[in-house]
Amino acid sequence: MYDTHPGKLSALLERFRKGEMKLFEKHGMKIVGFWTNLVGGESGVLYYIVGYKDLADRERCWQGFLSDPEWHKMRDESEREGPIVSKVRNMLLSPTDFSPLK
Numbered sequence: 001m002y003d004t005h006p007g008k009l010s011a012l013l014e015r016f017r018k019g020e021m022k023l024f025e026k027h028g029m030k031i032v033g034f035w036t037n038l039v040g041g042e043s044g045v046l047y048y049i050v051g052y053k054d055l056a057d058r059e060r061c062w063q064g065f066l067s068d069p070e071w072h073k074m075r076d077e078s079e080r081e082g083p084i085v086s087k088v089r090n091m092l093l094s095p096t097d098f099s100p101l102k
Contacts, residue, residue: 002046003087009036009044012085015078016046023071024050027064028057032101055092 004012016034024031032049052058065071078084095102 001048001089001091002085003042003089004044004046004084005082005086006044008082008084009046011078012046015074015084019074020071023065023068023074024061027068028052028061029065049093058092 002012013036021031030051032051034046034048036047037043037045052061
């Protein structure tokens, strides 16, 4: 979950539209989906789920992504007028034995 600074959610969504999703895929992350809040909960938050083969794969994917010069350029350009994300919250989820999505 990415909490954005007030008024910055649209800038974050645009960054994902223009290339951050492609960088996730480039580094082996399986994109499940992206959501914003419609009713209840918090506004100004981007929720998303990406999948990995295992924890080691997750680590490899993120190391590649975070060290990618293309990512640094994209982030810097999108934040010329100030930071977009105020807080990142991560959860590692494990499906139940009855979950249709594994």
